[in-house]
Amino acid sequence: MNEEQVYERHMREEDVLTVLEIERKSFPYPFGEALIWNIYHGAPELCYIIEYNKEIIGFLLGGYTAIPKQAHILSIAIKLDYRGRGFGRRILVHFLERTKILGYSSIKLEVQIDNDKAIKLYEELGFRIETRIRKYYQDEADAFLMLKNID
Secondary structure (H helix, E strand, O other): OOHHHEEEEEOOHHHHHHHHHHHHHHOOOOOOHHHHHHHHHHOHHHEEEEEEOOEEEEEEEEEEOOOOOEEEEEEEEEOHHHOOOOHHHHHHHHHHHHHHHOOOOEEEEEEEOOOHHHHHHHHHOOOEEEEEEOOOOOOOOOEEEEEEEOO
16 A cells, blocks of 8 residues: 555545445445435534545544544445455544544444454454444344543
8 A cells, every 4th residue: 555645534525425335335234325414414523534546445434422522433434445455444543543633532333243354453443342232233233332442
């Protein structure tokens, strides 16, 4: 991966349809366009894009929680052809750095319990499994709630 070719930035309104396309190709029960718009407009400072050679190849959608100063990772995805090359880690690290600058004290996320690669990445970046959420997904698969405290 050539560092000059990779760029993380805030998501913009014109990115929504590309994010929707990546979301649809990444998950069996993807977020719809209206939900992506709502997430973006609800917390634009927590929504990021990663580009490679000026092409949007992934995103991270973040939001707020009821707990003050806690961010919530709602969705993160990288285009299939670019997976396994460190882009997911890179956008996640960018998000962690930005939330620290913005004064957040913790971040939470949910991940399907059999998504071993994602769980390993989250644990490497300081997230820990808090609990198991039964039948969290539409297909009734369980999820882990993971949490990271920001130092």
